[in-house]
Amino acid sequence: MQRLRIHYAKRGRLRFSSHRDFQRALERALRRAQVPMAYSAGFSPHPKISYANSAPTGVASEAEYVEIGVTVECDPDRMRAALDEALPPGLDVVEVVQARTPDFVQRLEASSWQFEVPGVSLDALARCVEALLAAPEVEVERLTKQGLRRFDARVAVVSMQAVGAQDAPLTSAAADCAILTGVVRHVTPSVRPDDVLAALRRVADLVPPVPPRVTRLAQGPLNPVTATVGDPFAPDRSA
Amino acid sequence: MNRTLPAQSGASVFDRLELLLPLVSKPIQYVGGELNATLKEWESTVVRWAIMYPDAYEVGAPNQGVQILYEVLNERDDVLAERTYAVWPDLEALMREHSVPQFTVDGHRAVGDFDVFGLSFSTELGYTNMLTAIDLAGLPLLAVDRDETHPIIVAGGHAAFNPEPIADIIDAAVLGDGEEAVLLITDIVRTWKQGGRPGGREGLLLELARTGVIYVPQFYDVTYLEDGRIQRVAPNRPDVPWRVRKHTLMDLDAWPYPKAPLVPLAETVHERMSVEIFRGCTRGCRFCQAGMITRPVRERSITGIAAMVEAGLQKTGYEEVGLLSLSSADHSEIADIARNLADRYEDTQTSLSLPSTRVDAFNVDLANELSRNGRRSGLTFAPEGGSERMRRVINKMVNEEDLIRTVTTAYAAGWRSVKLYFMCGLPTETDDDILQIATLAREVIKAGRSATGRNDIRCTVSIGGFVPKPHTPFQWAAQLDHESTDARLFKLRDAIRADRQYGKAIGLRYHDGKPGIVEGLLSRGDRRVGKVIVQAWRDGARFDGWSEHFSYERWMLAASKAFAEESVDVDWFTIRERERAEVLPWDHLDSGLDAEWLWEDWQASLDEVAVEDCRWTPCFDCGVCDQMETEIQVGPTGVTNLPMPAMPARPPVLA
Numbered sequence: 001m002q003r004l005r006i007h008y009a010k011r012g013r014l015r016f017s018s019h020r021d022f023q024r025a026l027e028r029a030l031r032r033a034q035v036p037m038a039y040s041a042g043f044s045p046h047p048k049i050s051y052a053n054s055a056p057t058g059v060a061s062e063a064e065y066v067e068i069g070v071t072v073e074c075d076p077d078r079m080r081a082a083l084d085e086a087l088p089p090g091l092d093v094v095e096v097v098q099a100r101t102p103d104f105v106q107r108l109e110a111s112s113w114q115f116e117v118p119g120v121s122l123d124a125l126a127r128c129v130e131a132l133l134a135a136p137e138v139e140v141e142r143l144t145k146q147g148l149r150r151f152d153a154r155v156a157v158v159s160m161q162a163v164g165a166q167d168a169p170l171t172s173a174a175a176d177c178a179i180l181t182g183v184v185r186h187v188t189p190s191v192r193p194d195d196v197l198a199a200l201r202r203v204a205d206l207v208p209p210v211p212p213r214v215t216r217l218a219q220g221p222l223n224p225v226t227a228t229v230g231d232p233f234a235p236d237r238s239a
Numbered sequence: 240m241n242r243t244l245p246a247q248s249g250a251s252v253f254d255r256l257e258l259l260l261p262l263v264s265k266p267i268q269y270v271g272g273e274l275n276a277t278l279k280e281w282e283s284t285v286v287r288w289a290i291m292y293p294d295a296y297e298v299g300a301p302n303q304g305v306q307i308l309y310e311v312l313n314e315r316d317d318v319l320a321e322r323t324y325a326v327w328p329d330l331e332a333l334m335r336e337h338s339v340p341q342f343t344v345d346g347h348r349a350v351g352d353f354d355v356f357g358l359s360f361s362t363e364l365g366y367t368n369m370l371t372a373i374d375l376a377g378l379p380l381l382a383v384d385r386d387e388t389h390p391i392i393v394a395g396g397h398a399a400f401n402p403e404p405i406a407d408i409i410d411a412a413v414l415g416d417g418e419e420a421v422l423l424i425t426d427i428v429r430t431w432k433q434g435g436r437p438g439g440r441e442g443l444l445l446e447l448a449r450t451g452v453i454y455v456p457q458f459y460d461v462t463y464l465e466d467g468r469i470q471r472v473a474p475n476r477p478d479v480p481w482r483v484r485k486h487t488l489m490d491l492d493a494w495p496y497p498k499a500p501l502v503p504l505a506e507t508v509h510e511r512m513s514v515e516i517f518r519g520c521t522r523g524c525r526f527c528q529a530g531m532i533t534r535p536v537r538e539r540s541i542t543g544i545a546a547m548v549e550a551g552l553q554k555t556g557y558e559e560v561g562l563l564s565l566s567s568a569d570h571s572e573i574a575d576i577a578r579n580l581a582d583r584y585e586d587t588q589t590s591l592s593l594p595s596t597r598v599d600a601f602n603v604d605l606a607n608e609l610s611r612n613g614r615r616s617g618l619t620f621a622p623e624g625g626s627e628r629m630r631r632v633i634n635k636m637v638n639e640e641d642l643i644r645t646v647t648t649a650y651a652a653g654w655r656s657v658k659l660y661f662m663c664g665l666p667t668e669t670d671d672d673i674l675q676i677a678t679l680a681r682e683v684i685k686a687g688r689s690a691t692g693r694n695d696i697r698c699t700v701s702i703g704g705f706v707p708k709p710h711t712p713f714q715w716a717a718q719l720d721h722e723s724t725d726a727r728l729f730k731l732r733d734a735i736r737a738d739r740q741y742g743k744a745i746g747l748r749y750h751d752g753k754p755g756i757v758e759g760l761l762s763r764g765d766r767r768v769g770k771v772i773v774q775a776w777r778d779g780a781r782f783d784g785w786s787e788h789f790s791y792e793r794w795m796l797a798a799s800k801a802f803a804e805e806s807v808d809v810d811w812f813t814i815r816e817r818e819r820a821e822v823l824p825w826d827h828l829d830s831g832l833d834a835e836w837l838w839e840d841w842q843a844s845l846d847e848v849a850v851e852d853c854r855w856t857p858c859f860d861c862g863v864c865d866q867m868e869t870e871i872q873v874g875p876t877g878v879t880n881l882p883m884p885a886m887p888a889r890p891p892v893l894a
Contacts, residue, residue, distance in 0.1 A: 082891050089272070
């Protein structure tokens with residue numbers, strides 16, 4: 001069985017798809033693209049697909065990852081093209097590599113995020129960032145299936161900056177927004193973009209008039225010195 | 240009146256909607272972008288349709304009727320069709336607050352910008368969702384208050400066979416198959432628009448009404464007798480016909496729609512592709528409105544079905560195909576269809592299903608064939624009546640021996656669970672008829688245990704209240720009041736619980752009788768019921784098919800307000816038996832069924848006399864084929880073996 005790792009993006013209005021929505025769309029796209037999927041044995045066989053760390057519903061992403069198993073050897077570049085064609089526009093396949101190394105999921109140590117914050121000046125946003133970074137600990141609440149959970153969101157934040165729209169990492173960012181970028185470590189319980197915003201509200205009363213548009217820019221190994229997120233496919237390429 | 244409206248621009252409202260989506264549940268349902276959806280340029284088209292299934296997206300998106308019409312219309316170059324669904328109350332509140340209009344999911348255009356706003360009603364419980372949509376679209380609720388800047392509102396679907404309760408709201412109704420009807424309406428609208436809209440809105444509606452196959456309620460006056468019954472329904476314009484006929488599509492093979500079924504991103508109630516294998520049913524079950532109003536039987540051929548399955552799977556990537564019809568095992572070529580399709584897809588992780596409804600050992604063979612290497616978890620049968628006497632009354636001829644033999648065959652073939660559907664409150668029914676369901680379920684388990692030697696087999700009894708429907712022999716019957724329905728269901732529940740030996744293997748699912756009374760009011764109501772619908776909607780009625788949103792008390796309160804000045808009430812419309820001489824609200828709408836035949840069948844029902852199926856016996860003069868100039872179209876075609884499809888080309892992804 002050959003294993004392939006797929007890097008895809010969730011863009012535009014498709015950011016409103018949930019993880020389950022993506023799972024169904026991917027499985028159907030794999031069938032339309034005639035990918036020779038490996039199936040699990042047993043009473044109700046299902047295709048071998050492993051999902052990792054999907055971005056929350058409503059959050060766009062340039063860096064989502066999934067791994068599949070196939071029974072006949074496939075060409076990664078042709079797979080990228082065929083799968084991109086079979087998926088709806090907005091679920092875009094960026095790159096496919098053959099899996100040559102173990103422990104892919106463990107390599108996804110942190111994510112970098114972009115928040116487009118409307119109705120808030122760059123100066124005001126910069127002060128919010130300062131307040132957050134100065135706080136040793138910021139407790140936030142989230143309603144989970146197990147009930148209301150309280151946890152520290154600050155501990156996961158590695159770096160954070162406020163920049164003008166012209167300096168946004170993504171050119172698609174709205175021109176009239178201040179931009180927040182940051183690197184957040186993957187911890188348990190996970191600290192999601194919503195939790196980061198809750199932390200900013202907690203320490204600096206940041207309450208944008210409409211919900212900020214959030215995009216995951218990258219996820220991968222964390223370089224603690226530069227506070228940057230690396231390419232998780234690098235070991236597969238060089239192996 | 241010369242008004243300048245920003246409407247009719249066809250501009251997308253997505254930018255404004257998008258700001259609300261992070262605040263609502265399951266936002267993906269409002270985003271569109273389904274695989275195989277069509278998005279056309281507004282300006283390049285002349286006639287524009289917004290088509291609504293008036294329920295939540297998860298229910299409406301898989302609807303075959305909407306998917307068929309959407310594709311039939313969009314195949315025309317100068318026609319644009321987009322879809323819209325009911326928005327949940329969370330988004331409705333935000334749309335009102337931020338002035339976002341009812342929108343289509345394709346182009347996110349305002350529904351008020353379209354020429355025609357068509358709604359497909361599978362059930363009357365969608366009426367309040369229609370009002371929400373009309374109101375959110377910024378249109379006046381009542382037809383008389385709308386002008387030529389507004390779309391015309393057209394109702395279709397089974398409920399349109401008695402659209403009288405919504406007669407003051409809609410502009411027109413279409414009875415029967417929609418494929419040709421939507422094209423006829425399109426042609427008339429196109430001519431009217433290109434001719435400079437002669438006669439304004441009324442001019443267009445008159446053109447539609449004069450065809451004799453499109454019902455325009457405002458051109459008919461209803462007068463009432465002192466006791467509340469209808470005196471007469473008469474046209475109030477010259478050359479508007481006295482009766483309006485239904486549409487019947489002949490030759491299904493010529494209409495292989497949907498050719499490219501929609502694949503939503505959001506999860507829906509049917510995660511599969513459907514292929515309609517025939518339309519119509521002449522089994523003659525007397526409670527079944529679908530069987531009565533969709534006559535005659537018209538089959539799609541085995542080759543036509545196989546081609547649709549193959550093309551659809553390639554275009555969708557679905558893993559399951561349902562072979563749809565009112566009684567799929569009745570297709571004249573069903574055994575060959577099942578065997579051929581099972582052969583074709585044996586090694587492909589594609590499963591086939593047959594919504595099998597008849598209690599017939601042959602059905603089990605089919606189900607076995609279709610699940611060759613899949614799981615055999617549950618089979619469903621619908622005896623509908625609990626006792627043999629009851630089944631003679633409703634003309635669903637299954638004797639207990641057959642039923643036991645059928646389920647024994649199923650259990651022996653490896654099926655572990657059988658689901659049986661029944662109705663409560665059928666004409667002449669007594670407690671004893673319902674209690675026999677418990678006896679029957681007990682016999683089913685007993686037979687299953689002895690056939691398999693296992694104790695883990697189950698039988699689920701699912702039972703709901705019967706609602707008499709227009710254009711059926713039971714249209715004259717009294718509906719059972721909800722208190723008696725509930726009392727009977729409780730007796731059944733107690734009888735099953737008291738059965739120590741088998742009771743634990745029998746599951747019971749039932750719905751209380753209250754929603755059935757509201758459905759009954761809307762099904763057999765006349766124009767006076769319209770005020771109740773508007774009142775209930777103003778009082779908050781939405782999503783009435785959903786138990787968590789439905790409120791019986793709200794509807795009864797609305798009825799007492801709306802009927803305050805009338806000599807009729809809810810009981811009058813529901814639990815009252817009608818006489819032969821009474822003018823029924825839908826008598827001027829022609830389903831082809833001969834009223835005399837329907838009455839005789841009603842009398843035969845009371846005498847417990849069964850009738851045969853005209854596919855296999857001589858015609859018994861229900862009137863449809865004569866009246867509608869249609870004919871039974873059934874096989875077999877003589878084709879029994881389909882060639883295997885050409886080997887697919889080498890998948891392009893291979894190394």
